Structures are given as structure tokens and as C-alpha cells.
Amino acid sequence: MTFRFSAGRMQAALILAASCLAAPLTAAAQTLVPPPAIEAKAYLLMDFESGQVLMASNADQALPPASLTKMMTSYIVEQALKSGRIKPNDMISVSEHAWCRGSSTESCMYLPLNSQASVMDMLRGIIIQSGNDASKAVAEHLGGTEEAFAQLMNKEAKRLGMTRTQFANATGLPAPNHLASARDLGILARAIIRDSSEYYGIYAEKEFKFNGIKQGNRNALLYTDPTVDGLKTGHTSEAGFCLVASARRNGMRLISVVMGSKSMQSRADQTRAMFNWGFSSFESANLLKAQAPAGVGAVRFGVADQVRAGVARDWSVLVPRGQAAQVRTAVQMQPNLTAPIAKGAVVGKVVASVDGKTLAEQPVVALEAVERAGFFKRSWQQLQGLFR
Template identity: 40%
Template structure:
């Protein structure tokens, strides 16, 4: 049995499936996004940490609202350590309530429970709630963001820097597809009892029913998380996990050109990954890359300096 530390090391390592030709390559059934300049992706076996597919996995990217997976990771850690309970109250400061959408309809002095806050992040991706949680746990959002980056380093996320709790635009806020996969795997391994919140399709607050931005929960059998995001500079982002036939895979796509293209690409990677796992079980040797009809990887777009425009998940165009 591998330890969790060994699994994280495997996930962080550059592991590539060797080119194998014992059987003909699978037909191209998945639409590739490799030509998109901001695109970066990785597909990981959650049990072993093996990287089944990657495209620019270590290129710097804006994570957008996937940032909130780390905000939630630290929240789950505080719950586990007894620093919080699900019934504790969180009060909105003027700064928290004043965050840009996506958000809840809150004002200074309003309160919600920690459990409501978790659901508001996993389903609604509420930026005001992310800041309120950060202030609850770190006194200031800036101090909390430093804790986020420290935790990222501890988990092996070597190329991530967080400067806020929400993923709202900031030129110094960056990560990689590989690092987000490591964070997703750590969440699954460390906090299975709280991971269920990522599977919830809706959340009700102030008599408003809010539907999850993660459409794979409804459209793909076995999908049970994790988090979407969007800003103009980041493009459309998604960290997703799905289970099938006793296997769990994690896919991360950053820099998608539209909601639909991102979702289709993530689902295609997961489906191809499950097909590869089935093929292996009967002695066939193939690769996820063979499904994508892509040329060999070449150096791509790197995160530019400057001020990012746009807001996470808010009014994401449906294309």
C-alpha cells in the first residue's frame, strides 16, 4: 500500500505513459483544445497518482474560482481540528459583502453558518462568502492567502501563489494544472467526509435556489465534483472528478474558450481515461493521448504580466 505522501509525490512527478503499439491506437473520439493558447490540462488516476494525460501541465495559469478549493481545504482542516463547527456563525464585513459577483445577496453584519458557507462556495462560488470565511479563519484575507500559499507548498504545489480567497482578478495569483490536480487529490484523501459538498447540485439561500455551475454533475454519470471558474484572463476552468467501475479519475482543464468547450473537453478526457483503464484490465495497452488526435506537445502560451479582467463564474457566457 502506498502512503498518501507517496501518492502526492506520484501526482507531482512527470509521469508519461510510454508509446505502445501492441494494439492499434483508439479512434479519435474526443475534441482536443490544444490549439487554444491558454489551454493546459492533466488527467490523473486518483488511486495511484499516475498522470494519464497532460498538456502544458506546468505552465502558469490563472485559476479563477478553482481557488476556492484551497479556501475550502483550509476550512475543512479547521473543522477537523476543532477550530470551527458546521453550526458556527460567520459575519460579513463591509469588505466581504462588497465583493464582485458571483455572490450571495449579503450586507454588512449579515451572518451565515459555516455549513451554509461551504455550500455557497461549492455551488454558487460566492466571492463574498470566500472573503468572509477568510476573515473568520485568518483575520484578514491577505493573511489567509498567505496560509493558502503555505499549504500549497506543503502539499507539493510548487508553482502556485494565492493572493486572495476567491480567485478574483489579480496578476500575482497563479497556479498550474498539475498543482490543481494535487490539491484535488489532497482534498479527496484528507477530507472524504466533506468532499460530498462538491456533489450538491443546488443550494438555497434567502429563498433563492442556486444551481451548481458544474454541469458535469448532471450530464456525466459518475461525476461528483469539483469546481468551475471563469475570468477573462483565465478562460473557462474546471477541476473535475468522477468514479466508474471502482476507479476514480481527476481531470483539470484551464484556459478553455467557452463553458461548453471546457465541459466537453473535461468529459472527453475522463471518458478516455476510463476506457484506458478498462483496456488495461484485459491486457490491452493504449493511451488517453491516442483518443485526442493531437500532434506532439510544443511550448505554449505563458501567463502574461498585467491586470486580469473579468470576474469568477459571474455571467459566464454559454457557448
């Protein structure tokens, strides 16, 4: 598939790259190859580590997500497994509502009516086979009804910061007000990779056999690109062909979202083109290590007069190749920090910049607790404050 670039598109791509990074077009940035032309209703390419968007179009438009919906269904199952609410070998029943009725017109795991399957079989049926029956069955198992489970999905979407998403079912079958944006689906993909690491390997499995029926994963990139390890395909006549994918190369992980593409081939080609552009155009600048002191803030009324601050997780950002050494960080502590301060409480932020222009920001947290001082020390500090 050939991707063409006009002069106008090249200029727009450079502007897009600069705005995504919130940095000036330095000499290195000016040589950035423009992103490929993507023919889809919406698309996005995101850095997994930072959530930084490298290229996008209509990323906040709410669109029918088709079976990309099942990413939230599987995420909730995975988190229920992590919490111990359900066990891998728990058996889930197939109601008449969940049963596919032997239909070949929808994606099914082909679970027999009134049968049972284990949680892990159901999870594979959702992720690999895109089973509507498996999705409905786990929805009823965890939520009582599919409608109640949809409310759990919406609650989880809100918690993750998915602001343009509304779920009406667990499958992605067309329904009024069942919508999601490309940006929100990127956020969800990050959450799956980050929070469901024990189960993320399932998203790369190429086939699954159940009840004597073997079906292949519809993510074509799993068969052609060894760096791709997930996540989910989707298709309805209303939504078009959709794909959320992730790839890891040389320690860098990118997430792509394509919604409303014209065919299975085009969604794969467009995703591949975005990955190739992103990995070849950007490099990672590793800025701060988790729990390492990055700054110190003054504390009022505390046993200690200061608190050390740092990032909760390792922090890196992507920059156009050749700019990593130019990134600078500065910690900005909140004014008037007052004890008690809990370990892990947000006490400020760290700002990454190039040539004085902000690239990204990250909260900094207290690396130790600061207890409230006794009455006499607090009184003395209040008295000192009167004469400043």
C-alpha cells in the same frame, strides 16, 4: 462536439501514453485509442489513486485559476472542521470587505452586510454558489484578513507539493502573481477527495438556497453524468472558462483539469471527452494492500535483526487495458538500516514494472518498530563488522 485525429496526433498520443506510464509500447499499448483533441490553454487527466497523469498539455504552466482558487479556500475550511478548530454551527460575520454590495457582476452568495452565517452555509456558498463574499468572510474568520489567509493558502499549497502555485486572495479574482498550474490543481483535487471525505459530497450538490436566493452549481456535468461528483468551475475574462472535475466508474476514479477553455459548453465537452477516453482506455492493476508485508530489510544495532516493510495505503496503478496481468513489483530496501526505527518510517520503495520498464514507484514503511539493542549486542555487531 466532434474531435478529429490526424496521423501526427495519433502518433503523439501513443508516445504520450507511453511516457506517462514510463512503460514500453507493448502490443496492448499499441492498440490504445489516442486521446481527444482538447482546445484549452492547459489540461490534465489524472488517476486519483496513484496521481498518475494519463494525458496533459501545459500542465506545469502557471495560469490564472479564477474561482478554481476556491478549492483551496474550501479545503482549508474543511481541514479546520476536521481538526476541531471551528465547528459546523459556528457563526461567521460578513464585513464590508466581504460584502458583495448587491453586485451582479461577480459570483456571490448574497450575504447581507454585517449579517452572520454558519460555517456549513458558508462552505456550501463557496463550493456550490462560488461566492466571493463567503470566501472572503471565511478568510477573515480563519486568517484575520484575506491577505493573511492567502499566506495560509500558500503554506498549504507548499505542503501538498503544489510547486507552480501562488495565491494572492481567497476568491480567484484577478491579481498580480495569482497563478496555479493544471498539475497543482489536480494535486489539490486529490487532497480534497482524500482528506475531506466527510464534506466531499457537497461538491456534487446541484443547488443551494440561502437568504431566499437559490442558485445552481455551474458544473454542467453534474446534471448530465451521474458518475461525476465534483469539483469546481471558474471563469474570468483573463482565465477563460475552467473546470476541475472528478468521476468514478467501476471502482476507478479520474480527475480532470481544464484551464482557459472558450466557453462553458466547451469546458464540459472537453472534460467529458477526457473522462470517456480515460475510462475506456485504461484499467487498474491492484498491486499491494496496505500494511501487508511486501519485503524484509536487515537492521543494524536493533533488538530485532530485520524489519518487515509494506505500503501505507492500498496501491494500484493504471495501465492500458490488457496489461494488468503483466505488472510486476519489486521491493528495494534502504541499505544500512539502523535502529531505532519507528513504525511507519520510510525504509525503502517498491517499484512496479512491465517488461523490466518502470511504471511507478511507492515508498514502503516499517510495519513495526525496531528498538535499539543493548550495549553488548551493539558492540558484538560492530566487532563482527570489522571482520567482514
